[in-house]
Amino acid sequence: MxxxxxxxxxxxxxxxxxxxxxxxxxxxxxxxxxxxxxxxxxxxxxxxxxxxxxxxxxxxxxxxxxxxxxxxxxxxxxxxxxxxxxxxxxxxxxxxxxxxxxxxxxxxxxxxxxxxxxxxESFVKVFETDIEKIVTMQSKHKSKLFIVYVAIVSHLFYYHDASMEHKATWPTIETLASITGLDRRTVMKYAKLLHEAEVLFCITTKVHAKKNKNFYGRYKHRELITREAIQETEMLQRCKFEDIKPVVGVE
Missing domain, CATH: 1.10.10.10 (Winged helix-like DNA-binding domain superfamily/Winged helix DNA-binding domain)
Structure with a gap:
């Protein structure tokens, strides 16, 4: 430990x-x-x-x-x-x-x-500090924030041995839109708001000139998420650190 x-x-x-x-x-x-x-x-x-x-x-x-x-x-x-x-x-x-x-x-x-x-029997692990952050956000659309948040963290898995855990997940915008019932633009909007409120950490890597890949996780694990994003992207393309950029709007 x-x-x-x-x-x-x-x-x-x-x-x-x-x-x-x-x-x-x-x-x-x-x-x-x-x-x-x-x-x-x-x-x-x-x-x-x-x-x-x-x-x-x-x-x-x-x-x-x-x-x-x-x-x-x-x-x-x-x-x-x-x-x-x-x-x-x-x-x-x-x-x-x-x-x-x-x-x-x-x-x-x-x-x-x-x-x-x-x-x-099949559940999403939702931390109370994240719930508190969402309910205190200055937004009239807490329900949309919640469903985007839960859709993203539902892709995270936990083990008795924490060293086995991946703190980054990379569902596509299309996948998140399908789960939430929201359109792509709305999903990107609320993912960005959750990032800005330090609920989720969201970064984008450039796989090649015309393709980016989004990575998400809890904000407190931002260093681990960045490391995993680099490693995952390197499997697709030789990636230098400068290819990783903080999200300014999930792409």
């Missing part, structure tokens, strides 16, 4: 949630990005010894940075929480003892929301 890079040692001490890949890859319904955003936040708030988030719809809106007076947003969040409950990702209770489930949510009422372990 002591021979590992500092960023890997630090990461092993971080708190995280297990985000079900099934929801990320369920392409068949509208507002999936909202549900991904809300489930990530609820699971983070419930990541305590009670496994319960004690929160109201208005509180959830505040966490996301939306005014509780926004009735349209309030309705969408209530519907989203209801969908998550209907799909058995969470259970919503009216009382601390969890004796009474609730389906008709009221904005100001405090509820006890407990994530289930549904479909966690």
């Amino acid at each position: 002591s021979n590992l890079p500092e960023s890997l040692i630090e990461e092993r001490k971080e708190s995280f949630i297990m985000f079900p890949k099934d929801l990320l890859h369920d392409y068949d319904y509208e507002y999936r990005e909202l549900d991904i955003c809300h489930l990530a936040i609820i699971k983070s708030l419930a990541n305590n010894f009670t496994n319960t988030a004690i929160i109201s719809i208005n509180d959830l809106m505040t966490v996301i940075g939306i005014s509780s007076k926004n009735k349209e947003a309030s309705q969408k969040i209530r519907e989203s929480v209801g969908r998550l409950q209907g799909m058995n990702y969470i259970s919503v209770y009216a009382d601390r003892s969890k004796a009474k489930t609730v389906t008709n949510l009221k904005p100001a009422q405090t509820y006890f929301i407990q994530p289930t372990r549904n479909n966690e």
